[in-house]
Amino acid sequence: MPDNSNKFCITSSVRIPEWVNEAYFKKLLKREFREFRRILNLSIIPATPPGETYTSLLMRIIVDIEMKDGFSQQKSYVLKTMLDDAQGNGFVNTLNIFPKEKQMYDLIIPQLEQLYEQSGSTVQFAPKCHWSENVNGRICLVQEDLKTKKFRNINRLKGFDMPHMRRVLEKLAEFHAASAVWRQRNGPFPEDFQRTYLPANYNKSKSYQARVQSYKAAMAKWGLADHEQYVSRIPTADQFVQSVARCFNTNPQEFKVLNHGDFWSSNIMLSYTQSGEINQLRFVDFQLCKWGSPSQDLWELIICSAHHSIRIKHFDCFVRIYHTHLVRCLKILNYSERMPLLRELHMSMIKYGFWGYFTTFTHLVFILLPVDTEASLQKLMQADEEGDRFRSKVYTNPLYVRSVLSIFPFLHRRGILDF
CATH class of the missing domain: 3.10.450 (Nuclear Transport Factor 2; Chain: A,)
Incomplete structure (x- = not known):
């Protein structure tokens, strides 16, 4: 026994x-x-x-x-x-992110992969989902364990080098292209994927005011040349909410895709050959998928996960790598509408450039924070002394400061901080 x-x-x-x-x-x-x-x-x-x-x-x-x-x-x-x-x-749990992810694994991802299969290619975007269920509102997904197939994440504190960025951008282009063709064949994505969750009462939010106050205090310590001009450009609560709303423009003339919505290194798994070359990629965590401009995923990937030495230096190059592969994939999948032009993509990166500021102000703060058992979103939002102490720590974290010293001047040069 x-x-x-x-x-x-x-x-x-x-x-x-x-x-x-x-x-x-x-x-x-x-x-x-x-x-x-x-x-x-x-x-x-x-x-x-x-x-x-x-x-x-x-x-x-x-x-x-x-x-x-x-x-x-x-x-x-x-x-x-x-x-x-x-x-x-x-x-x-009220944000409806779990029903959306269940729908992605049950229906949409298999159908996106099937589009490539019908074109004679084998493409996988996500781990296999063995089981999904909704029991009285409690959603559960049981997925294959990618680690047993030697998939892993890179170190989020370091970010992707150029060969990694190229492969990730190409995989993202494959995902986006399939979603555009899916939309063409099946009509609009379900309502959950169209909806915009706008932050409520930001102008009355003590949390937002506390974060901005801590942020401006930290900016004075970063070593930015003429830091006052950057401090004066941090958006008010009204400007912040209006900018979020503008990022979800429904202009039917614009090229749109299903964004992953949380596209940074911890949601990207990679496997390698014995010689250390990148082999395969899989995406995980499909809770925030959103129909809109591909600039959302591009901004988040570049700001949050490109190595600090190439993030700004090769920004335009990243957009070109993505665009070249996007057009290639759209042709493979017989996309029947007009192909998006590279210059239009660059223009949308500026038009929706608020994603660049948004992701710097929110996600990058945590991504570049070394493992900290006391770190929590709740502490970042607290409008009290404990919150002030935590914000001071994360906003002056040396890894974060090194990044914002190049990001803020770049956003400023492109007119993205003109709220």
């Missing part, structure tokens, strides 16, 4: 929901393996390190199973589910 004394190996630092247990995985294993007999051992490990901030609960499930012929094997899955409302995460 196997020793079942350590049947459930659960780490104590993360609260695992009671329903994540042997009975839950038996259903999945019976569906996946005809010869499945029983579970010998089930280990549940948090899939994200402490000090990283996420909107979901991610767990790696390692299962030792016995087959009917007596042989055993090990399987590994990643389980993604909603955070518990009781832990103060009710707001996240």
Whole structure:
């Protein structure tokens, strides 16, 4: 008899929901393996390190199973589910990001991949989703564990070098091109993908005022030449909200795609050949997908995940790499409308340049913060002394300062800070 004394190996630092247990995985294993007999051992490990901030609960499930012929094997899955409302995460769950992601895995991603298959190419965008369900509003996804296939993330603090940026931009172009053709064949994406979540009451928000105040104080310490002109250009709450709204322009003449919506290095998994060359890419975390200008994903990728030495220096080159591959993919997929021109893409990067400021002010702050178990979005938003201390720390983090010293002058030169 196997020793079942350590049947459930659960780490104590993360609260695992009671329903994540042997009975839950038996259903999945019976569906996946005809010869499945029983579970010998089930280990549940948090899939994200402490000090990283996420909107979901991610767990790696390692299962030792016995087959009917007596042989055993090990399987590994990643389980993604909603955070518990009781832990103060009710707001996240009201944003409808989980139903959207379930729809992406169940329907849209397989159909985007199918478009390439019909054209004679094999393209994969995401890990395989073995199981998805919605039980009384609690959504759960069970996906293949890409780490068992030697996929990994790069170090978010360092960012992508030029060969990585080229491959990621080309993969993004493949995803965007397929979405434009999907829209042409199937009509508009579901309403959730069109909706704009505008921040409410920003002009009355003590949180936004506190963040701006801390940010301006930090800017004085960055070492920007003529820092006062940059401080004076930080948008007011009204300007901020209006700028967000303008980024979701519905002009039917513009070329649009399904943006990933959270497109930075931790949501991009890569595998490598034995000689260290980039082999394959997969995207994860499809909770914020949004129909709109491709400039949203481009701005976020370049600002948040290009190595600091090439971010601004090769900015226009990145746009060209993406555009060249986008047009190539649209032709492969028999896109029947007018091809977007490179100059139009450059113009949309300026028109929707607020994404460049937005992602610098929000996402980049956390992305360049070394692992910090005390880091939280809540602390960044708090309008009190504890919030002030945390903001002062993150806004003057040397890695962040090094980046903004080149980003802000660049945004200024392009007229993007003229609110």
